[in-house]
Amino acid sequence: MSIWTAVRVAFLALRLNALRSILAMLGIIIGVASVIIMVSISTGAKREVEKRIQELGSNLLMVMPSSLDMGGGRQSGAGTGRPFSESDVVAIREQIPDVIAASGTVRGSAAIIAMGLNWTTTVYGVNEEYLAVRGWSIVDGRNFIASEIRSGAKVALLGHTVIENLFGDASPVGSVIRIKNTPFQVIGVLGEKGQSSMGRDNDDVIFVPTATARNRLFGGNNVVRDYVQDMALQVSDNAVVSEVQRDVEDLLRVRRGVKTGEKDSFSVRNLAEFIQARSATQNTLSLLLASTAAISLIVGGIGIMNIMLVSVTERTREIGLRIALGARRKDIRNQFLVESITLCVVGGLIGLSIGAAGSFAVAQMGQFPISIDPMISLSALGSAAFVGVFFGFFPAQRAARMNPIDALRYE
Numbered sequence: 425m426s427i428w429t430a431v432r433v434a435f436l437a438l439r440l441n442a443l444r445s446i447l448a449m450l451g452i453i454i455g456v457a458s459v460i461i462m463v464s465i466s467t468g469a470k471r472e473v474e475k476r477i478q479e480l481g482s483n484l485l486m487v488m489p490s491s492l493d494m495g496g497g498r499q500s501g502a503g504t505g506r507p508f509s510e511s512d513v514v515a516i517r518e519q520i521p522d523v524i525a526a527s528g529t530v531r532g533s534a535a536i537i538a539m540g541l542n543w544t545t546t547v548y549g550v551n552e553e554y555l556a557v558r559g560w561s562i563v564d565g566r567n568f569i570a571s572e573i574r575s576g577a578k579v580a581l582l583g584h585t586v587i588e589n590l591f592g593d594a595s596p597v598g599s600v601i602r603i604k605n606t607p608f609q610v611i612g613v614l615g616e617k618g619q620s621s622m623g624r625d626n627d628d629v630i631f632v633p634t635a636t637a638r639n640r641l642f643g644g645n646n647v648v649r650d651y652v653q654d655m656a657l658q659v660s661d662n663a664v665v666s667e668v669q670r671d672v673e674d675l676l677r678v679r680r681g682v683k684t685g686e687k688d689s690f691s692v693r694n695l696a697e698f699i700q701a702r703s704a705t706q707n708t709l710s711l712l713l714a715s716t717a718a719i720s721l722i723v724g725g726i727g728i729m730n731i732m733l734v735s736v737t738e739r740t741r742e743i744g745l746r747i748a749l750g751a752r753r754k755d756i757r758n759q760f761l762v763e764s765i766t767l768c769v770v771g772g773l774i775g776l777s778i779g780a781a782g783s784f785a786v787a788q789m790g791q792f793p794i795s796i797d798p799m800i801s802l803s804a805l806g807s808a809a810f811v812g813v814f815f816g817f818f819p820a821q822r823a824a825r826m827n828p829i830d831a832l833r834y835e
Contacts, residue, residue, distance in 0.1 A: 437735070437763055438770075448731040449771030451724020452808050456772045458720055459804045460779025464796045465786060483659035484557065485523075485669055486693045487516075487676070506689060507651040510634070512679060513551075516655070520671050522663035527554035528652025530637040536630065538590040538601040545586050547603060547630045549637025549652075555614075557658040565597040565612030568633055576635035580608040584616045585628040606640050608632065665694055721807060724771070725815035732764050732819035743826050757824035764816020765809055772808030776801055 438445040489507055510528060517526040530549035535542060548554075552568040555561070562581070572579055580601065587596050596610045617626035634652065638644060645651040659668045669692050676682075680689050736743070743756055780796060 435766065438766065441735075444731060445767060448727055449724075449767055449774065451720060451727045452768050452771030452811065453724075453775040453778065455718070455720035455722075455724050456775025456804045456808055457779035457782060458716065459718070459807075460776060460796065460801065461782045461786065462716075463800050464779070464783040467797055467800070468787075483661060483663070483665055484694075485657040485659060485665070485672060487655040487657065487672065488691050488693070489654070490687070490689050490691055506680070507645055507648050507653055508655055508690075509648045510650040510652060512676065513652065513655055515679060516657065516672060516675060519675060520668065522660045522668045523657050523672070524660050525553040525556045525658040526655060527551045527557055528634055528655050529554070530634055530642060530651070530653055532637075532642045534604050534630075534641060536586065536590065536601055536603055537605075538596070538599065541590050543586060543589045545583075545628050545630055547632060547637060547641060549634040549641075550631050551634055553658075554631070554656065557656045560617070561615035562612045563615045564595060565610070567612060568631075573633045573635065576633055576639055578606065578608045578636060578640070579611045579633065581612040581614055581631040582610055583614045583627040583629040585625055586630055587613060603630065603632070604641055669694060718807075721811055725768075725811040728764055728767055728812065729815040729819060731767075732760060732816055733822070735763070736760060736819050736823045739823075740826065743823055747826070753824040756826075757820045760820035760823045761813065761816050764820065765812035768808045768812030768816075769805065772805045775808070776805060779804075 487508070508528060513526050513528045516523055527550050531546060533544060534547045535544050550568075551573045552570055555567055565581075567581070568577075568579065571577075580603070582596055582601075590596070590601070591599070595613070597613060599610050600607050601610060602608070614627070614629070614631070619625055632641070635650075638651065657668075657672065659665050672692050673688065673690075676690055676692075677688065682688055746756060747753070780801075783796060
């Protein structure tokens, strides 16, 4: 019997027992659909993490003040301790050679007026090196220059979302906007960043010089006159980030008077390591979910074997007749093996369709990034076929070993 004849016979047998065939395939369908959904979400999340690492820069350090000690064992929120100063930024930039760019930031929410429209957004006070530190580009206009940072000039860089809501399709470069009723000239347009991994719109921002934000928009600080709320540092590609992190910590301990054995009044975070650790956690979770899906495939395979054993029993007289008419034992074995594989492959194809639809549905409902890899789909389909071979071999072999005389006498 040729393979194509066996396939036609298999489809005929499945069609004659359609409901039983569907129930037998159910485990395979669920298993393959689960694999596709879990792996597509996992792969999408991993690629999103890699994208965020590239956006942040693999050599980025963020320096923040620690929580403020309120006394009596009480601590305020992180970042509320004594702020840094512009001199801290300059010291790190000049005394640690592997830090190739550094910027302090001052930020707050502010109402913007332009073209007769209002928009509330986050305004960041930064210096001319901030865009290089955070991998931000200018798509129209120019960046700040050093003299504007020193003098506290009233100039601004706008994000795409702000432009969209205030200027529409028109170029804002050269226009004047009012931030908290203070006029600012727009000198540049920031490249689009999209949403952050936390769902925040990175393009809903305005950048102004640090001194301008501090003196004209958000006010000073009673403790540190030229304060910055945190610092962003870019490390040289040739440097070891962890070593530079230790150098920054040592320098800040000296500048902030932290004595040996005392708790640091600041924290230095390597964001790339943080995101990579998050990615590793996602991979572990994905492995567990994939294992669960694999168990569904095994359970489905057991169901296939059970149905095939029932089919062999029901068709005992047919098997005896085929052997009596000249069918070889391997033809009988191959016939039932092909039926088992066909059950699993058809179930796998249905599972692929459901899995793809489920992935897109989950992505839409939960705003998860997904990525359906064709190789994963083929692997899932191949796994379903393997299940068919593995769990179908015993029933097929049992059918092939039947005694034709006993099979013909079977009632």
